[in-house]
Amino acid sequence: MIRYKIIKIISILTVILISKNNIVYGNEKINFDKISIKDGLSQGTVTCMMQDSENTVWIGTKNGLNKYNGYDMEVYKHDEENKNTILSNHIIDIEKDSHGNIWVYTDSGISKINAKDYTIKNYTNLVEPSHINESSNNDIL
Numbered sequence: 001m002i003r004y005k006i007i008k009i010i011s012i013l014t015v016i017l018i019s020k021n022n023i024v025y026g027n028e029k030i031n032f033d034k035i036s037i038k039d040g041l042s043q044g045t046v047t048c049m050m051q052d053s054e055n056t057v058w059i060g061t062k063n064g065l066n067k068y069n070g071y072d073m074e075v076y077k078h079d080e081e082n083k084n085t086i087l088s089n090h091i092i093d094i095e096k097d098s099h100g101n102i103w104v105y106t107d108s109g110i111s112k113i114n115a116k117d118y119t120i121k122n123y124t125n126l127v128e129p130s131h132i133n134e135s136s137n138n139d140i141l
Contacts, residue, residue, distance in 0.1 A: 040073030060091025086111040
């Protein structure tokens with residue numbers, strides 16, 4: 001009798017945990033064994049990875065930010081002549097906020113990629129109080 005109850009409890013907990021993973025992460029996960037430069041990756045050394053709510057995998061390297069949708073690779077790189085690019089090609093970390101925006105931490109500052117139109121806003125010199133105002137605080141938060 002006790003053995004039956006233990007098996008029943010374990011079965012229920014297993015079903016709950018499996019259901020929770022499908023609800024939290026969605027059913028359409030991007031699965032891959034490996035992605036290389038041959039597949040369009042900007043560089044072979046990956047510094048960070050993150051999957052967004054659209055199931056796109058964002059991959060940071062020391063030579064650019066890579067956006068992989070399971071089929072195609074799009075590379076974001078810094079371009080001195082284009083303000084709508086990330087601050088640096090050396091990606092340190094990638095995070096998403098509650099609005100779905102992608103925050104890219106580079107060795108030169110932070111770049112925010114807008115989730116709706118993929119425009120990029122860059123933030124530099126954030127440690128110096130004279131460069132931070134109420135407007136930039138709202139953007140960052």
